[in-house]
Amino acid sequence: xQTVYTFGGGASLxxxxxxxxxxxxxxGANLAEMASIGLPVPPGFTITxxxxxxxxxxxxxxxxxxxxxxxxxxxxxxxxxxKRFGDAGDPLLVSVRSGAxxxxxxxxxxxxxxGLNDATVEGLAKVSGDPRFAWDSYRRFIxxxxxxxxxxxxxxxxxxxEIAKEDKGLYNDTEMEAEDWQALVAEYRDIVEKELGKPFxxxxxxxxxxxxxxxxxxxxxDRAKVYRRLxxxxxxxxxxxNVQAMVFGNMGETSATGVAFTRDxxxxxxxxxxxxxxxxxxxxxxxxxxxxxxxxxxxxEAAKAKPLSMEEAMPEAYxxxxxxxxxxxxxxxxxxxxxxxxxxxxxxxxxxxxxxRTAKAALKMAVDMAGExxxxxxxxxLRIDPMALDQLLHPTLDPDAPRDVLTTGxxxxxxxxxxxxxxxxxxxxxxxxRGEKVILVRVETSPEDIxxxxxxxxxxxxxxxxxxxxxxxxxxxxxxxxxxxxxxSIDVKARTLRIGDxxxxxxxxxxxxxxxxxxxxxxxxxxxxxxxxxxGTLMEWADRHRRMKVRTNAETPADCRMAVxxxxxxxxxxxxxxxxxxxxxxxxxxxxxxxxDEAGRRKALGILLxxxxxxxxxxxxxxTGLPCTIRLLDPPLHEFLPHSDAEFEELADATGYGADHxxxxxxxxxxxxxMLGHRGCRLGITYPEIYExxxxxxxxxxxxxxxxxxxxxIPEVMIPLVATRRELELLRALVNRTADAVFAEKGRTxxxxxxxxxxLPRAALMAGEIAEEARFxxxxxxxxxxxxxxVSRDDAGRFLSAYVDKGVFARDPFVSLDIDGVGQLVRxxxxxxxxxxxxxxxxxxxxxxxxxxxxxxxxEVGLDYxxxxxxxxxxARLAAAQAAL
Ligand code: ADP
Ligand code: MG
Ligand code: MG
Numbered sequence: 041x042q043t044v045y046t047f048g049g050g051a052s053l054x055x056x057x058x059x060x061x062x063x064x065x066x067x068g069a070n071l072a073e074m075a076s077i078g079l080p081v082p083p084g085f086t087i088t089x090x091x092x093x094x095x096x097x098x099x100x101x102x103x104x105x106x107x108x109x110x111x112x113x114x115x116x117x118x119x120x121x122x123k124r125f126g127d128a129g130d131p132l133l134v135s136v137r138s139g140a141x142x143x144x145x146x147x148x149x150x151x152x153x154x155g156l157n158d159a160t161v162e163g164l165a166k167v168s169g170d171p172r173f174a175w176d177s178y179r180r181f182i183x184x185x186x187x188x189x190x191x192x193x194x195x196x197x198x199x200x201x202e203i204a205k206e207d208k209g210l211y212n213d214t215e216m217e218a219e220d221w222q223a224l225v226a227e228y229r230d231i232v233e234k235e236l237g238k239p240f241x242x243x244x245x246x247x248x249x250x251x252x253x254x255x256x257x258x259x260x261x262d263r264a265k266v267y268r269r270l271x272x273x274x275x276x277x278x279x280x281x282n283v284q285a286m287v288f289g290n291m292g293e294t295s296a297t298g299v300a301f302t303r304d305x306x307x308x309x310x311x312x313x314x315x316x317x318x319x320x321x322x323x324x325x326x327x328x329x330x331x332x333x334x335x336x337x338x339x340x341e342a343a344k345a346k347p348l349s350m351e352e353a354m355p356e357a358y359x360x361x362x363x364x365x366x367x368x369x370x371x372x373x374x375x376x377x378x379x380x381x382x383x384x385x386x387x388x389x390x391x392x393x394x395x396x397r398t399a400k401a402a403l404k405m406a407v408d409m410a411g412e413x414x415x416x417x418x419x420x421x422l423r424i425d426p427m428a429l430d431q432l433l434h435p436t437l438d439p440d441a442p443r444d445v446l447t448t449g450x451x452x453x454x455x456x457x458x459x460x461x462x463x464x465x466x467x468x469x470x471x472x473x474r475g476e477k478v479i480l481v482r483v484e485t486s487p488e489d490i491x492x493x494x495x496x497x498x499x500x501x502x503x504x505x506x507x508x509x510x511x512x513x514x515x516x517x518x519x520x521x522x523x524x525x526x527x528x529s530i531d532v533k534a535r536t537l538r539i540g541d542x543x544x545x546x547x548x549x550x551x552x553x554x555x556x557x558x559x560x561x562x563x564x565x566x567x568x569x570x571x572x573x574x575x576g577t578l579m580e581w582a583d584r585h586r587r588m589k590v591r592t593n594a595e596t597p598a599d600c601r602m603a604v605x606x607x608x609x610x611x612x613x614x615x616x617x618x619x620x621x622x623x624x625x626x627x628x629x630x631x632x633x634x635x636x637d638e639a640g641r642r643k644a645l646g647i648l649l650x651x652x653x654x655x656x657x658x659x660x661x662x663x664t665g666l667p668c669t670i671r672l673l674d675p676p677l678h679e680f681l682p683h684s685d686a687e688f689e690e691l692a693d694a695t696g697y698g699a700d701h702x703x704x705x706x707x708x709x710x711x712x713x714x715m716l717g718h719r720g721c722r723l724g725i726t727y728p729e730i731y732e733x734x735x736x737x738x739x740x741x742x743x744x745x746x747x748x749x750x751x752x753x754i755p756e757v758m759i760p761l762v763a764t765r766r767e768l769e770l771l772r773a774l775v776n777r778t779a780d781a782v783f784a785e786k787g788r789t790x791x792x793x794x795x796x797x798x799x800l801p802r803a804a805l806m807a808g809e810i811a812e813e814a815r816f817x818x819x820x821x822x823x824x825x826x827x828x829x830x831v832s833r834d835d836a837g838r839f840l841s842a843y844v845d846k847g848v849f850a851r852d853p854f855v856s857l858d859i860d861g862v863g864q865l866v867r868x869x870x871x872x873x874x875x876x877x878x879x880x881x882x883x884x885x886x887x888x889x890x891x892x893x894x895x896x897x898x899x900e901v902g903l904d905y906x907x908x909x910x911x912x913x914x915x916a917r918l919a920a921a922q923a924a925l
Pocket of ligand 2: 379391
């Protein structure tokens with residue numbers, strides 16, 4: 041296999057590896073692809089990701105074969121461009137760019153203008169006829185190379201530039217003359233020599249290998265590791281290195297650079313969208329050094345901005361660019377994120393990739409593109425990341441709520457966010473760890489801020505455009521973001537800031553509206569989202585293609601209503617214990633627990649019966665005609681015990697027992713390991729009257745609601761924590777007896793099912809026998825994970841993140857099902873259950889029911905439904921459709 045692949049300049053692309061992202065990275069693959077469809081791509085070559093992995097494993101060695109292959113590939117560039125690398129008369133310059141399999145914005149470092157030294161800069165000045173451009177390129181190169189490869193603080197160089205400008209009374213970099221840049225280069229060289237104790241490297245081959253090593257090394261930088269962890273990117277992928285002939289956007293007024301999207305990445309609108317800068321190099325646009333200008337006339341006019349758009353200033357290059365947009369969209373059949381440069385009027389393409397987008401834009405584009413015939417309905421369904429829907433399922437700002445608007449910036453990433461102002465990423469992380477909601481406010485973010493951006497509810501920056509680091513990363517993370525709010529000025533030392541004429545400090549609450557760019561003082565009221573428009577359309581398509589039903593885990597009427605609105609087709613898990621914690625009821629629950637005998641317990645249960653009946657009646661009314669799985673009491677009684685003296689006193693008053701007596705009784709109930717203690721069906725076996733009361737409440741409520749007319753409720757009574765057939769046999773008989781009694785009293789019968797949760801390994805293994813007693817199984821994968829792994833979910837926090845970091849678990853097994861281990865038990869139970877009872881209903885009700893990867897597994901095993909929390913219902917509907925396709 042080749043270690044290096046060339047592209048552009050007529051290079052052959054016959055080897056499929058040359059366009060394979062896993063081999064040449066995303067950037068390399070797309071550069072090769074663009075060259076192959078005839079777009080103007082500066083020639084270059086890509087060193088494979090495999091070489092990166094090898095380099096990192098072998099401790100930074102470059103094998104001879106690689107050196108030879110790179111030498112040959114440099115020859116390819118030299119021949120296509122007609123310049124030689126290191127030629128003092130007419131030098132070839134290259135960029136050295138990283139490019140992993142998936143795009144990691146700003147994570148890896150790029151070096152531009154490589155190949156300049158004290159001799160070649162003179163040659164470049166002469167052949168270009170533009171000394172200013174040559175010296176500008178050289179100072180850029182020294183700064184970038186020193187930062188990225190030599191590890192010097194870029195602040196040193198920025199400071200020197202600021203001072204140089206101040207001395208000349210200049211404000212913009214563009215006002216600097218050739219001599220000014222030349223003088224700055226001299227200073228830069230001094231800085232390097234002083235910091236490093238040796239001069240800036242003059243050998244161009246040394247420069248090249250230094251940059252290649254830096255790109256490889258950056259794969260293991262701290263910021264890359266953070267990004268990988270947040271995005272589940274394996275450490276073993278490595279990054280490719282792209283070396284490419286430079287084209288220059290900084291050759292004066294007929295040159296420019298820009299980034300663009302073929303559709304609006306924030307709204308999904310079908311309009312070219314982008315930013316550009318005249319007389320600049322690539323990094324200038326994203327780094328927020330100068331405020332970029334609008335690409336299209338329409339966008340400029342809408343923003344009432346003065347500087348000409350590219351459409352107006354460079355109509356020819358723009359026209360060509362627009363054609364490229366259309367070509368790329370129809371080629372990739374998706375929205376593209378593009379980098380381009382115009383060198384003296386000639387357009388060059390430097391990158392294309394599938395553009396990151398907000399969830400809202402993703403939906404709109406998928407639905408639109410299906411309408412345009414660019415993709416089909418199935419592709420549209422598959423294109424939406426189910427988890428991204430989360431962004432749309434959360435509240436937005438109430439349009440009628442009063443707003444105290446401080447300023448308006450750019451609407452960089454939509455969504456409403458309120459929180460306390462924090463001024464740096466570490467503080468953001470610390471405050472969030474102690475339970476605060478924060479808004480990260482920065483002049484501009486950089487990759488070092490990723491952890492803070494992730495922790496924050498939203499991000500506000502003073503500088504940077506819609507394609508700045510902050511904007512791109514926020515959209516990817518689904519954080520709301522307002523960028524380029526120039527009225528914000530920050531004093532990091534004093535931990536204060538001003539927004540317009542208002543003084544604020546770290547800790548003050550603000551609200552961001554990422555859809556309008558508004559920044560408001562205090563917290564602004566929000567409203568619930570509705571599933572209409574594109575969301576509704578896509579959900580309809582998803583529903584057409586999925587096989588599994590989607591239910592919800594809910595126990596309050598409000599949650600049930602929300603879930604039904606989100607498309608839930610029943611309740612998969614109604615946890616009755618949550619209903620017992622109500623202040624009024626907890627006392628009756630405690631009386632029941634602490635009672636000495638059955639009579640005492642029945643007395644307390646008599647108080648709870650009407651309350652439970654009312655709970656269930658309300659739920660049945662919301663869920664008319666839909667199946668409702670109600671789990672009988674599950675948690676250890678231990679959890680309901682009183683704690684404080686006051687609680688014991690109150691109970692003493694209610695029961696007539698002394699507080700001391702009650703404390704002694706509570707002591708008797710104490711358990712060492714309640715999770716494996718007196719809980720679940722064990723309560724039903726020892727205190728049948730508890731389950732009897734609950735069953736009675738269920739059937740009485742069901743009969744009452746049926747009597748009101750409409751579709752009859754469909755109760756499914758679920759017995760938790762069953763390990764043996766006999767447990768279920770005893771408790772099913774109890775439920776059936778109770779149902780018969782209630783039906784006789786009420787003079788009507790209803791269909792209902794009795795089944796069990798499968799949440800113990802023994803139950804999974806003995807599922808064949810247990811199915812004799814069960815009409816349905818619901819996989820309680822939370823407990824099944826705990827009991828299979830022997831890991832307590834509540835105590836796992838201390839070691840689980842280390843386990844994930846070290847690759848023991850690929851993902852947190854409580855978030856995404858451990859398919860290899862726990863999944864096997866699910867599979868066995870499903871098979872054995874079906875062997876006994878072919879029409880047994882199978883579902884899942886653990887947290888995993890809302891996790892797309894786990895849902896795909898449920899489809900594979902053939903479960904009948906998944907059940908998720910209300911907000912996850914649409915996610916589950918989409919994930920179930922994707923799993924079925
Ligand atoms: P990133 O992945 O951070 O965007 P890139 O490798 O794409 O890094 O490069 C950073 C910037 O430099 C981009 O704006 C890109 O367009 C520009 N650039 C990269 N290579 C060249 C080149 N050969 N000629 C001109 N500009 C380039
Ligand atoms: Mg790029
Ligand atoms: Mg359980």
